[in-house]
Amino acid sequence: MSTTEAKVNRPLRELDEWDGFVEGRYKQAKSKEEFRQYDATATPGVAEFYRLNHEYQTVDYVLQKEKQYFGLNKGLKTVWEAADFLNTLVDDSDPDTDLTQIEHLLQTSEAIRSDNHPRWMVLTGFLHDLGKCLCLYGEPQWGVVGDTFPVGCAWSPDIVFSEDFARNPDRNVPEYQTRYGIYEPNCGLENVHMSFGHDGYIAEVMKPYLRDEALYMLRFHSFYPWHKHGAYDYLSNDKDRAMLSWVLKFNQYDLYSKGHSKPDLNRLKPYYDDLFAEFLPEKLAW
Ligand SMILES: [Fe+2]
């Protein structure tokens, strides 16, 4: 690996660390006290990641990133091209134990498939992290992964490292610090601006083609305070509550634990060619 490649590749390995941390935190801890203890044992890298994420994810930042990316003006790509593009970020320093990004996608989708879930859900499993290509567009890690939360209203204490919001400039905007902030009660999560990251971006890319259940899995799979902790119910509406069970169903397959066998891309490719063709145009706007 060249030095340049090493520099580019290194961040993606860490990306999975942040997501793995969040997955582990919400799986293992139940009470607020347990959460605090789990956070306290985080590696300095994880703590630093959330310090940056919570300081810089402001209303202004989110609106600017939505404007920059939700117009989908980064070119046309097939799903395989997008997956190959994402895979260029993989760190191969420990190829025996670390999964590539495509392998993580396939592991997720194959686990969904082997439990006989509908084909659209298998597809969603494959697509769910393709938005991490934001890193390749130059976005910082704290703007791509980690758990997500609404901006423009009071931060829930259920968000990991919520004390880090003390440094967020939105702290000084009274309108953003009330329970509902810039939103109406029970306005529905689709009307809420979430902290910017790979979830919202991939949901925008797939919005014209997939059913609501799939779009909720894409858009909210990192919204742990909501789907694992019941936070922000006062912004949710009946549709969100109906979709929650699908998000939870999806999330049990989005695991970062190592040690699973690697999916065989060559063997699986024909199945996925058919699956993509069933739901998506050949080229998608990114
Ligand atoms: Fe993800």
Ligand SMILES: [Fe+2]
């Ligand atoms: Fe994932």
